[in-house]
Amino acid sequence: MDRLTSMAVFVKTADSGSFAAAALAFGISSQMAGKHVSTLEERVGARLLNRTTRRQSLTEIGQIFYERCKALLADAQAAESVAQDLSLxxxxxxxxxxxxxxxxxxxxPLITRYLHANPEVRVELSLTDRFVDLIDEGYEAAIRLGSLSDSSLIARPLMPYRLVVCAAPRYLAERGVPQTPQELADHECLSFVYTSQPVDTEWRFSDAHGEKSVPISGRFQVNDMKALQAAALNGGGVILGPEVALKDDLAAGRLVRVLADYEAPARPMHLVFPASRATPKLRAFINQVVAEFGPDTV
Structure with a gap:
């Protein structure tokens, strides 16, 4: 028998004074109510109720056990209430x-808006370019760039992660504006270095005639986009970087886009999460990410 149910029947019997009243409250027979109490008495090794033909009363041990059972049942009810609130x-x-x-x-910036709309949530955001195992490392969702491998995670497509080529006006005034990707061979190209990949020696572009790779070279490579952006802003060379990071500088004229007739490769981007962790806080986060960065936002 379920121990909590037996405790609840015992408490109800003590409160009402009879097995019949407890049985009526739980929708069981009087015999079954008595069996619940007998099972508890066998567990504790002592009589809990004085049984008479008219009324059941608590023994001395039963009184102590009764108080503890009431407290335990109240805690269980509180735990259920908390869980129900969390699920809503x-x-x-x-x-x-x-x-x-x-x-x-x-x-x-999106998370600040999310927190404003959900004041009872707190967010821990970990930024890394390495692959993160959500299950093993205890994360509830991840933004992934590139093609997805087969997994048990649910994936929601987001807008493509687009790259643009640009440079500072000062640099272009000194070195000229490249008109074709091949002309990049004569320019100082600033390269982003991935920890697990070799330094880029070529950039890929596509146009109406197809895709092509062109050799590039430069004297500055760095593994941080902000540092690469700062180098470009200071006239250090041509940068191939994510549009989301460079759009403000492009809009303000601090950087100028070049080779606009040639498309740099865009990378697929997804929001992934385990189905088992789709709690209300995560569902609200997913909805906001898709609303602001979904494929229909481009």
Whole structure:
């Protein structure tokens, strides 16, 4: 028999004074109510109720056990209430991981808006360009760039992660504006260095005639997009970087886009999460990310 149910029957019997009244409250027979109490007495090794033909009363041990049972049942009810509340509204801690550049430029501002709309949620955002195992490392969702491998995660497509080529007006005034990707061979190209990949020696572009790779070279490579952006702003060379990180500088004229007739490769971007962790706080986060960065927003 379920111990909590037996305790609840015992408490009800003590409160009402009879097995019949307890049985009526739980929709069981009087015999079954008595069996619940007998099972508890066998567990504790002592009689809990004085049984008479008219009324059941608590023994001395039964009185102590009764008080503890009431407290335990109240705690169980409180735990159920908390769980029910959590299942209805966003609250608690939400752990998210994302690539460094997209996370800093786009996701962090979104999270501030999300927190404003969900005051009972707190977010832990981890920015890293390495692959993160959500299950093993305890994250509830991740932004992933590139093609997805087969997995048990649910994936929601987001807008493509587009790259643009640009440089500072000062640099272009000194070195000229490249008209074709091949002309980049004569320019100082600033390269982003991935920890697990070799330094780029070529950039890929596509136009109406197809896709092509062109050799590039430069004297500055760095593994941080902000540092690469700063170098470009200071006239250090031509940069191939994510549009989301460079759009403000482009709009303000601090950087000028070049080779606009040639498309740099865009990378697929997804929001992934385990189906088992789709709590209200996560569902609200997913909805906001898709609303602001979904494929229909481009």
């Amino acid at each position: 509204s966003p609250r608690g801690r939400l752990r998210i991981t994302a690539p460094v550049t997209f996370g800093a430029c786009c996701l962090a």
